Amino acid sequence: MSAQKRRAAVLGSPIAHSLSPVLHRAAYGELGLGDWSYDRFEINETALPEFIGKLGPEWAGLSLTMPLKRAVIPLLDEVSETAAAVEAVNTVVFADDGRRTGDNTDVPGMVAALREHGIEQVESAAILGAGATASSALAALARICTGEVVAYVRSDARAAEMRQWGERLDVAVRTADWADAKEALGAPLVIATTPAGATDDLAGSLPERPATLFDVLYDPWPTTLAARWSAYGGAVVSGLDLLVHQAVLQVEQMTGCASAPLDAMRRAGERALAER
Structure with a gap:
């Protein structure tokens, strides 16, 4: 399908753990893009401008993870409405004329992952x-939540930030102290955006019939909370679900293909995680 060799990659620091190369390469294989390659590069905020400035015309796009999602914005010619709303770009697409366009596929990826599990509203x-992931979660909830969102945080500064994001995204946000986080577990939808281990202590406080947990982690998986949630009969959406759905959108934007192979990409991700 491809007339010339094209390149894409994921950038970040640390980056060795990233599953993006596995997912994108699986997509290229299914789509017959034999001349496409996808790599990973350890790049921090300081090195980012020089790295992007040296990219040649063979480059189709970049995936960005922490700490680059905000740092890349000044280097772009255009930023999508979604990315601007959360001040985070995880996808850069290069046009034939060299223009750099930034987008955020985490937000629609979250919505798609929830929809796949039957959560429309x-x-x-x-x-x-x-x-940073919490702001994307708020943007996703702006599309599907009709009422209040309660954010459980560890500091007054974080609480103020979440309320500001709520105002910006037109979401009714109330903040609560992390010490009361067990109160969150009875919500119709709980989105855990914390680092590994942060929610382990909550696993012993689940209600008899929990609703839906969206835990953005994927390695190690399942988290203690996700495992207990499933054992209690609740629905669980994983970080791999999010990763695959946002990667599908990246592949489509970078390659111009109308439909990326979701199932093949998910299988590749599951195999890679099983081998770790």
């Missing part, structure tokens, strides 16, 4: 954590 939700 919720009356309220809870977010555990207040980092």
Whole structure:
């Protein structure tokens, strides 16, 4: 399908753990893009401008992870409405004329992952954590949540940030102290955006019939909370679900193919995680 060799890659620091090469290469294989390659590069904020400035015309796009999602914005010619809303770019696409366009596929990826599990709309939700992923979660909830979102955070500064994001995204956000996070577990949808181990202590406080947990982690998996949630009969959406759905959108934008192979990409991700 490809007339010339094309390149793409994921950038970040640390980057060795990234599953993006596995997912994108699986997509290229299914799509018959034999001349496409996808790599990973350890790049921090300081090195990013020089790296992007040296890229040649063979480059189709970049995936970005922490700490580059905000740092890349000044280097771009255009930023999508979604990426601008959360001040985070995880996808850069290079046009034939060299223009650099940034987008955020995490937000629609979250919505798609929830939809795949039958969650089209919720009356309220809870977010555990207040980092960069939490802002994307709020943007996703702006599309599917009709009522209040309660964010459980560890500091007043984080609480203020989440309320500001809520105002910006037109989401009704109430903040609560992390010490009360067990109260979140009865929400129709709980989105855990915290680092590994942060929610382990909550696993012993689940209600008899929990609803839906979206835990953005994928390695190690399942988390203690996700495992207990499933044991209690609740629905669980994993970080791999998110990773695959956002990668599908990246592949489609970078290659111009109308439909990336979701199932093949998921299988490749599952195999890679099983081998770790």
